[in-house]
Amino acid sequence: MAWRAIDRQTPARDDSDQPLLSEAVKEKIRAFFPRYPTKRAALLPALHIVQETYGHVSHRAMRDVAELLEIPPSQVLDTISFYTHYWTKPRGKKTIVVCRSLSCQLMGADEVIDSVRKHLGVEEHETTADGEYSFVTEECLGTCEHGACMLINEKLHKRVKPEDVPKILADPNNARIDVPRSELYDGVKGEA
Ligand code: FES
Structure with missing residues (x-):
């Protein structure tokens, strides 16, 4: 199999001077801080929250997350480029x-x-x-x-x-799940 380069590390240009993350999103991220010994350790959940809210993690969002977690933006980019799960460009529906x-x-x-x-x-x-x-x-x-x-x-x-x-x-319903979202992740009620 030939190696094929995939450009998923060049984030969408978004160099706005204005912060992107809303106060509500920041609050959701801050809620994770007490669970970890350092703010930096909350980076993965922070990126999940940003992606879930905005669809992808842009340059501007990376800078906002870095500021909130008091780490260099390069560390945020390092992490994003390691995991295929994170998108740095807008995604489809x-x-x-x-x-x-x-x-x-x-x-x-x-x-x-x-x-x-x-x-x-x-x-x-x-x-x-x-x-x-x-x-x-x-x-x-x-x-x-x-x-x-x-x-x-x-x-x-x-x-x-x-x-x-x-x-x-x-199939227009190919993404529809028929159980409450909470049950997907919290297990079936009554299970040990
Ligand atoms: S190998 Fe495909 S789901 Fe585990």
């Missing part, structure tokens, strides 16, 4: 994530990835021209027994085959 780890690969993830690229006409960390979909691959999504696995926003698609991709993309 839906983000497709295909697992690229071993169990899913054995179940045909490479072909699923090719099918998504072909049907969307984009490469990784790119967005379709209509702004509908962005696409990325990530390591294990934690549901290996259902490979090949694909997320559309937070909706998990299991046992995806390359030929399923056009049908999944055509």
Whole structure:
């Protein structure tokens, strides 16, 4: 397999002199401070909050986070460029994530990835021209027994085959989850 460079480290230009983060967003980030020995340690949740609020983490947002956490902006950029999860450019309405780890690969993830690229006409960390979909691959999504696995926003698609991709993309409800969001992350009530 040939190496392919993906430009996901050149953030969207956003050099505004005005801070981007609202006071409400800063408050959400500050709420994490007591959980950690240093403000710096709250960097990952801070970036999650920024991305969830604004869709991506721009240059300006990185500077605001750095100021809030009292660290150099370069440390924020270092962290963002390490994790594929963070987007430094605006994303489409839906983000497709295909697992690229071993169990899913054995179940045909490479072909699923090719099918998504072909049907969307984009490469990784790119967005379709209509702004509908962005696409990325990530390591294990934690549901290996259902490979090949694909997320559309937070909706998990299991046992995806390359030929399923056009049908999944055509379904307007392909990102809809049918349980309350809290249950996705807090486990089923009553479980030990
Ligand atoms: S290897 Fe794909 S979800 Fe774990």
